[in-house]
Each structure stands twice: as structure tokens, then as C-alpha cells.
Amino acid sequence: MLDENQLSLIKEKLYKYCGIFLNDSKPAMIKNRIYHLMRDTQIYNIDTLLSNIESNAKIQQQFINSLTTNKTDFFREVFHFQDMIDRSLPALFRLNKPIKIYCCASSTGQEPYSIAMSVLYAKKLYKSSIPVSIVATDIDTNVLQEAKEGIYTIDFKVEKFPHWCDIDEYFDAL
Ligand SMILES: C[S@@+](CC[C@H](N)C(=O)[O-])C[C@H]1O[C@@H](n2cnc3c(N)ncnc32)[C@H](O)[C@@H]1O
Missing domain, CATH: 1.10.155.10 (Chemotaxis receptor methyltransferase CheR, N-terminal domain)
Known part of the structure; x- marks a missing residue:
């Protein structure tokens, strides 16, 4: 007690x-x-x-x-990712400089991987070849290990992916 x-x-x-x-x-x-x-x-x-x-x-x-509480999902609060595609990324592409993105509390990785998918889609959409790098950190070493492995069980009825996200393009099915 x-x-x-x-x-x-x-x-x-x-x-x-x-x-x-x-x-x-x-x-x-x-x-x-x-x-x-x-x-x-x-x-x-x-x-x-x-x-x-x-x-x-x-x-x-x-x-x-x-x-630590590690709740996360792919495209959690999806409007952030949509806003990145609609506003932040095109504005950054126009600067014509390499882009560095920092995800500071990444948990098991769904957030930085969602950022990565959004960036790849935006690069295609805006025909940009600007190099983009993403760094993800977390204070919890257990979740970081899972994030590095990058192996996920996804229930598509629960986790909603945006309409533009072609799962086969970004994931290998095991
Ligand atoms: C609720 S999860 C959110 C994960 C992800 N950002 C998302 O929104 O889907 C919060 C994460 O923040 C991490 N965290 C808490 N304090 C932190 C700190 N000082 N530095 C880095 N990560 C931290 C926790 O370990 C946990 O994995």
C-alpha cells in the first residue's frame, strides 16, 4: 500500500x-x-x-x-496531417531548402510514420523533390524500441486512414 x-x-x-x-x-x-x-x-x-x-x-x-501513457494511432487527430499537406508543406517546399521535421514524443511510431506518409504524398502532389528528414524521440525506451521495429497490427475498422493513403504503397503486409 x-x-x-x-x-x-x-x-x-x-x-x-x-x-x-x-x-x-x-x-x-x-x-x-x-x-x-x-x-x-x-x-x-x-x-x-x-x-x-x-x-x-x-x-x-x-x-x-x-x-508514461503511450496512447497513439496512425493519423491520430487527422486534421493536423491534412493541414500539413494543405498549408505547411507546400509553403516549406517553396523555400527550396531541405526540410527537417521533429516528432518529440513519438510513442510507438505511428505519428512519425503518419508524418512520413503525409510528406511522401505531398511531395507527389506538389511535384517536389526537396529532401525531407524526420527525427522522432520519446522519453520511454520501450516504445522507442517498438517504433524502430515498425511492425504493427492494424485494425482498419478502428484506425481510420485518410482517403489518399494507399496502404500497399506504404506498408509491407506480413
Ligand atoms: C499520449 S503519447 C502521444 C504519442 C503521439 N505524439 C500521438 O499523439 O499519437 C505521449 C508520449 O509522450 C512521451 N513523453 C512524455 N514526456 C516526454 C518527454 N519529456 N520527452 C519526450 N517524450 C515524452 C510519452 O512517453 C508518450 O509516449
Whole structure:
């Protein structure tokens, strides 16, 4: 059982390491995730766990990984991608310089891959050959590993792709 003081320490540490603010409405979620962390680290004493989180880089990373929320989808909030195709990319193409795109919290990769598909489509649409590179980062090392692998199970009834996105052009079916 975590007491109020321990819960506060956990929230403080998470905020200090990665700027994630967990509000007071989520004690059950925090407790559940900390119990999983205890099981993974085999450290069942909360005070020992808290001091290890501070002093041991591997456990600190496991702590961060356990408390991030990684919800993502391909073309999540699709209007952003459409706006990129309609406004940002043509304006950037006109500058005639290489374009660098940074996706700073990429989770398992669906967002940077959606950006990549949008860029490829826009290059074709506007007949542009400007080089475009995309860098994606995330503070959670587990999701980054999945993003690097780039293997996804997609339920097309749930995940809606834009009409222009030809799945066969951008994915290899396994
Ligand atoms: C809800 S997901 C959103 C993923 C994607 N951007 C999307 O909208 O589909 C939030 C991601 O932000 C990451 N994150 C949280 N704090 C971060 C930080 N300080 N630096 C980099 N990534 C961070 C989490 O690990 C998580 O994978």
C-alpha cells in the first residue's frame, strides 16, 4: 500500500525527470503501475525502490517507462496531417531548402510514420523533390524500441486512414 507521502514523492520524481504532471485524480493508476514496477525490478519495499529510482539509472528509466501513457494511432487527430499537406508543406517546399521535421514524443511510431506518409504524398502532389528528414524521440525506451521495429497490427475498422493513403504503397503486409 502506498501512502500519501510516497505517492507525492513518486509524482515529484516523475515531474523532475520528464516534466510529466500526474494530477490527484489518478492514485489507482499510479499504484497499479508502481506494483508492476516492483514486480519487474523485484524490489518490493517502496522506500528502497524510491532510493533506487534516484541512484540507479536503469531503475530510473524503468520508472519513467512504467508511468508514461503511450496512447497513439496512425493519423491520430487527422486534421493536423491534412493541414500539413494543405498549408505547411507546400509553403516549406517553396523555400527550396531541405526540410527537417521533429516528432518529440513519438510513442510507438505511428505519428512519425503518419508524418512520413503525409510528406511522401505531398511531395507527389506538389511535384517536389526537396529532401525531407524526420527525427522522432520519446522519453520511454520501450516504445522507442517498438517504433524502430515498425511492425504493427492494424485494425482498419478502428484506425481510420485518410482517403489518399494507399496502404500497399506504404506498408509491407506480413
Ligand atoms: C499520449 S503519447 C502521444 C504519442 C503521439 N505524439 C500521438 O499523439 O499519437 C505521449 C508520449 O509522450 C512521451 N513523453 C512524455 N514526456 C516526454 C518527454 N519529456 N520527452 C519526450 N517524450 C515524452 C510519452 O512517453 C508518450 O509516449
